[in-house]
Amino acid sequence: xxxxxxxxxxxxxxxxxxxxxxLSGEFxxxxxxxxxxxxxxxxLERSAANRxxxxxxxxxxxxxxxxxxxxxxxxxxxxxxxxEVDKRDARLVFVVATHAGRAKLxxxxxxxxxxxxxxxxxxxxxxxxxxxxxxxxxxxxxTGDTLA
Amino acid sequence: xxxxxxxxxxxxxxxxxxxxxxLSGEFxxxxxxxxxxxxxxxxLERSAANRxxxxxxxxxxxxxxxxxxxxxxxxxxxxxxxxEVDKRDARLVFVVATHAGRAKLxxxxxxxxxxxxxxxxxxxxxxxxxxxxxxxxxxxxxTGDTLA
DNA sequence: GCAATACGCTTGCATATGCAAGCGATTCGC
DNA sequence: GCGAATCGCTTGCATATGCAAGCGTATTGC
Numbered sequence: 001x002x003x004x005x006x007x008x009x010x011x012x013x014x015x016x017x018x019x020x021x022x023l024s025g026e027f028x029x030x031x032x033x034x035x036x037x038x039x040x041x042x043x044l045e046r047s048a049a050n051r052x053x054x055x056x057x058x059x060x061x062x063x064x065x066x067x068x069x070x071x072x073x074x075x076x077x078x079x080x081x082x083x084e085v086d087k088r089d090a091r092l093v094f095v096v097a098t099h100a101g102r103a104k105l106x107x108x109x110x111x112x113x114x115x116x117x118x119x120x121x122x123x124x125x126x127x128x129x130x131x132x133x134x135x136x137x138x139x140x141x142x143t144g145d146t147l148a
Numbered sequence: 149x150x151x152x153x154x155x156x157x158x159x160x161x162x163x164x165x166x167x168x169x170x171l172s173g174e175f176x177x178x179x180x181x182x183x184x185x186x187x188x189x190x191x192l193e194r195s196a197a198n199r200x201x202x203x204x205x206x207x208x209x210x211x212x213x214x215x216x217x218x219x220x221x222x223x224x225x226x227x228x229x230x231x232e233v234d235k236r237d238a239r240l241v242f243v244v245a246t247h248a249g250r251a252k253l254x255x256x257x258x259x260x261x262x263x264x265x266x267x268x269x270x271x272x273x274x275x276x277x278x279x280x281x282x283x284x285x286x287x288x289x290x291t292g293d294t295l296a
Numbered sequence: 297g298c299a300a301t302a303c304g305c306t307t308g309c310a311t312a313t314g315c316a317a318g319c320g321a322t323t324c325g326c
Numbered sequence: 327g328c329g330a331a332t333c334g335c336t337t338g339c340a341t342a343t344g345c346a347a348g349c350g351t352a353t354t355g356c
Binding site for chain 2: 003004005006007008009010011012013015016017018019020039042062065082109111113115116117119120121123124126128129130131132133135136137138139140141146147148
């Protein structure tokens, strides 16, 4: 715990939790979606063909396949996403964002950016932000598919 | 999203989620506790008098008071924590770690440190770690009571 | 002092999530 | 080719968590 690595890992978790907690409130109040629903839409948007099989979403989001099934159902019902069955492999059910889904993502992303601005804004120099970005990019090295 | 702040916030969430997911598996397998139970014990250890009222734990951990009540019950049952009612204010129920609780925390902390080592270890120079630490400390500025 | 308010904790209900089993589709071994 | 194993998805059950209401305690306004 006096170890720098340990300290940094603890701080990393704490800062991320704080940020996520703040987001969570504003997202549900302003956009009517959860942080995880936002991240689901974002993963779609940043994927190769703007669509992903459910199992891929699960891996990227660190949740189980059943969670994706259950998150997708209401999002489909309110028209944020749609389903596409693969013609080659009928097991694959792609999730694809609808126009409404992309619009929702766009709104939510602007809230996200605003809060990111609050987080870093007046505390950090531009140069520091670049170093921070480079650091985080390296930490994501093991993680195959990333959002940023 | 081309905004550096936004990118960094996304990466922050992603790295933290990855790390937490990895921890979660090893904690439940090796130590038989969840990440949140670990954090609860850690908050106690790092608090002023090694004990905290339930409502304080809730604030620090970004969970509701009812979650603390429900997390504490089984931890009390297996002897990791104990309860102490305040003599001045009978509403306050302090949570205090038992000897077994501190031992468990110590074991779990070594697992935590090991994984923190994996995360940063071979990817970062010492100097970078210090910059990273300073950055994260500033990002925690708003957060009153911190773990690190 | 006493009523009204605020506070800390707990509990009922609703939602979210993981695990394991089940189902249908595909691929592999031979 | 065909049975066995694998894979993707869904569903039943158990656990975790938040919100709102309830309960008992303390503080405040007067």
